Amino acid sequence: MLQKHSLITAALVATLGLAACSKDKNANVGGAPAPQTQTTVEESDLPQLEGAGTNVNPNAPIQQGTANADGVFMGPNYEGAQPANIDSDKYGKRVTGAVSNDGLLYTSSSTDNTIDVIRGLKRDYVGNSASVTEAKLKFDSVSGQSIVTLRVQENGFPKVYNLVGNSSFDENNEIINLQSARSGNGTKTTGSLLSRGTLQCLDLDGGCESTLVKVDLGYSGSASKIDIVFRQSIADLHFKMPLSKNGNPEYDVMRDLANNSKKYNQSENSVKSAFMNTWEVVNGRAGFTVVITTRSNQLLAFSGPLVSPQSGNSTNIVLKPLKADPNADEDGLSSTGKLSYQNMIGEARLTANNGLGQLRIVFKMRKLATYKQDAFAITFMRRIKPVIDLNDYQGQTDDGGFDGGYDGGIGEDLPSVE
Numbered sequence: 001m002l003q004k005h006s007l008i009t010a011a012l013v014a015t016l017g018l019a020a021c022s023k024d025k026n027a028n029v030g031g032a033p034a035p036q037t038q039t040t041v042e043e044s045d046l047p048q049l050e051g052a053g054t055n056v057n058p059n060a061p062i063q064q065g066t067a068n069a070d071g072v073f074m075g076p077n078y079e080g081a082q083p084a085n086i087d088s089d090k091y092g093k094r095v096t097g098a099v100s101n102d103g104l105l106y107t108s109s110s111t112d113n114t115i116d117v118i119r120g121l122k123r124d125y126v127g128n129s130a131s132v133t134e135a136k137l138k139f140d141s142v143s144g145q146s147i148v149t150l151r152v153q154e155n156g157f158p159k160v161y162n163l164v165g166n167s168s169f170d171e172n173n174e175i176i177n178l179q180s181a182r183s184g185n186g187t188k189t190t191g192s193l194l195s196r197g198t199l200q201c202l203d204l205d206g207g208c209e210s211t212l213v214k215v216d217l218g219y220s221g222s223a224s225k226i227d228i229v230f231r232q233s234i235a236d237l238h239f240k241m242p243l244s245k246n247g248n249p250e251y252d253v254m255r256d257l258a259n260n261s262k263k264y265n266q267s268e269n270s271v272k273s274a275f276m277n278t279w280e281v282v283n284g285r286a287g288f289t290v291v292i293t294t295r296s297n298q299l300l301a302f303s304g305p306l307v308s309p310q311s312g313n314s315t316n317i318v319l320k321p322l323k324a325d326p327n328a329d330e331d332g333l334s335s336t337g338k339l340s341y342q343n344m345i346g347e348a349r350l351t352a353n354n355g356l357g358q359l360r361i362v363f364k365m366r367k368l369a370t371y372k373q374d375a376f377a378i379t380f381m382r383r384i385k386p387v388i389d390l391n392d393y394q395g396q397t398d399d400g401g402f403d404g405g406y407d408g409g410i411g412e413d414l415p416s417v418e
Contacts, residue, residue, distance in 0.1 A: 037274040038236040039261040040083065043243050046362065046375050053318040053349050056100045056305040058133040059153055062285060065097040065105060078111060078356065080384045083238035086358045089312055093355020097283040098130060104307035104315065106286040107355035109231050109278040109382055114202070114212070117390040118227050118282045128217070128224035129284035133158070136185050136279070136326075137199075137211060137230040139167045146176065146199050147184040148213055150226070152191065159191035163215065165199055169208065173388050175200045178213070193217045202229075204386040209233055227282040232327075233357075233382040235276040235290065237261070240377040248371035250344040254363070257294065257341075258376070268296040275327060276359070276382045278306055288359065289326055290380050299325055299337035300345070302361065308353040317350040319361065346373060357382035 078091045085091070094108035097119050108115045134151040146167040152159050162184035165176045178197035182189055197215035201208035211230040216223035239258035245251070253269065260270035272295045280286040286306035293299060301322035308315060325337045346366035353359050364375045 037234060037261075037271055038081070039239065039258070039271055040237070041239045041241060041258045041262045042083075043241050046240060046242050046377055053316045054102060055318050056102060056104065056307055058151075058285065058287075058305070059158070060101045062101065062106070062130050063099040064127075064283070065095055065099050080111070080357055081236050081381050083358075083379045083381065085356070086352050086354055086360045086379050087313060088354065091354070091356060093308060093313075095355065096280050096286050098281075098285060100285075100305070100307055102307075103309075104305075105310055105355070106280075106284070107306050107308050107353060108229070108280050108286070109276065109288065109306065109355075109357045109359075110210070111356050111384060112210075112387055114210070114229055114387065114390060115280060115282060118212075118229070123225040123227060124283055126224060127283070129226050129281050131224075132226060132228070132281045132284050134279075134285075134287060135213075135228050135230070135281065137213060137228075137232070138185055138326075139208065144168060146178070147181075148178060148197065148199070148215070148228075149185040149187055150215065150228075152217075154191060154193075160187050160189055161191045161193075161195050161215075161217065162187065162189045163195060163197050165197075169201055169206070173201055173203075173206060178215070191217070194219060194223075202387040204388055207385070209385055210387050226284075229280045229282070231276075231278045231280070231357075231382070233276050233385070235274045235383065236381045237271065237274050237292070238379040238381065240379070242374060242376065246372040246374055248365055248368060248374055250368055251365050251371075251374040251376075253341070253344065254365075254376060266295065268294070270295055274380065276357075276380050277326065278382075280306070289322070290359065290361065291322075291325055291327060292378075293325065293337060294341070297338050298341040299339060300341055300363075301325060301337075302348045304350055306353065307350075308355050313352045313354045315350050315353055319348040319350055321345065321348065351377070352379075357384060 094115050096106040096115055098106045131153045132150055136149040138147045140147055144167055146165045148163045150161045162181040163178035164181040165178040176199045178199055180195045195217050200212045202210040202212055209232055213228045215226045218224055241255055241258055256269050260267045272293050274292045276290050278288040288306045289303040291301040302319040304317050304319040321342055345363050347364045349362050351360050351362045358381050360377055360379045362375055362377045365373045
């Protein structure tokens with residue numbers, strides 16, 4: 001259940017990189033070429049994918065985490081682009097502070113202490129952050145707006161809230177007001193509570209690959225205060241392909257994709273870009289989306305909960321395949337990608353998450369004639385960017401960031417953003 005309404009103007013810190021930076025909030029800021037995803041390939045035996053796997057129910061109640069609010073000490077030698085770190089637990093992991101019903105920790109995807117600092121502010125007095133089941137942030141290049149969509153469990157029922165704001169940011173990590181919208185990101189607002197919020201880009205260079213969104217749901221003085229850190233980053237890839245081949249022509253396409261990409265040969269069947277998007281609700285759930293686009297505009301795109309065990313990094317989470325590129329504008333002007341490659345995959349599972357921006361996903365080919373369903377793995381390694389020091393903004397009050405922004409409910413004449 002949610003209720004509350006005044007919002008947040010404080011600022012915070014994070015670490016990332018994705019398709020949303022600086023002025024136009026795209027990965028290729030200022031018209032510069034998009035960064036090249038770096039790809040490496042290893043051939044070795046892969047773990048077998050047996051059993052049904054685990055799916056964390058997004059609507060199930062979650063438990064409060066037991067991790068220290070001070071966070072975990074990060075070893076000085078951590079390298080985000082080192083594939084071996086996906087299996088290492090010597091660096092600790094960043095956590096949101098919530099635990100799934102399966103006993104898995106919801107994690108961050110960064111080495112910075114943003115989550116730890118925000119948790120220390122203890123803004124969510126009534127614990128309604130746990131009601132958020134999904135969050136999305138999009139910087140729309142056509143409308144020129146920042147669009148935030150929250151799915152929440154409100155009194156036991158699923159509700160949607162959309163908020164919009166300006167996306168023409170300066171280079172000083174300014175705080176932008178968000179107001180209620182009838183729709184956004186392809187979904188209609190169904191919740192009836194008053195809603196407003198703020199957005200702040202956290203990148204040290206003024207970009208917005210790391211973003212803090214603070215939302216109030218309900219009436220002033222008793223609103224639910226929900227803080228979300230969005231991380232939208234380019235990702236480097238490490239393919240792990242089996243030593244043996246079984247003649248499956250669709251698997252051969254995937255093997256060629258891996259081998260072509262490491263050679264930078266610019267062939268049609270090679271990786272053009274890879275991104276990792278994550279959302280992290282402070283003291284709540286966290287989720288991720290990974291998207292690979294080839295030079296022939298084929299997609300491999302999956303989403304799931306961002307979880308990890310308290311000890312070690314191994315998981316077994318069945319992921320959801322996506323039918324379109326979530327980073328594409330929904331105006332028909334930008335392509336959402338072809339799905340031939342996506343349809344070749346029978347199953348994808350998150351098998352490891354180090355809580356610091358590395359995810360390993362094992363892909364199993366679909367059934368095709370009498371061919372064996374080969375499996376291969378990709379470790380996604382989010383590019384780390386420095387972020388602002390949250391402690392520099394501690395002087396701001398929770399309610400000082402609103403300067404006459406919209407303060408009405410969804411019954412008013414609200415903007416519609418698709």
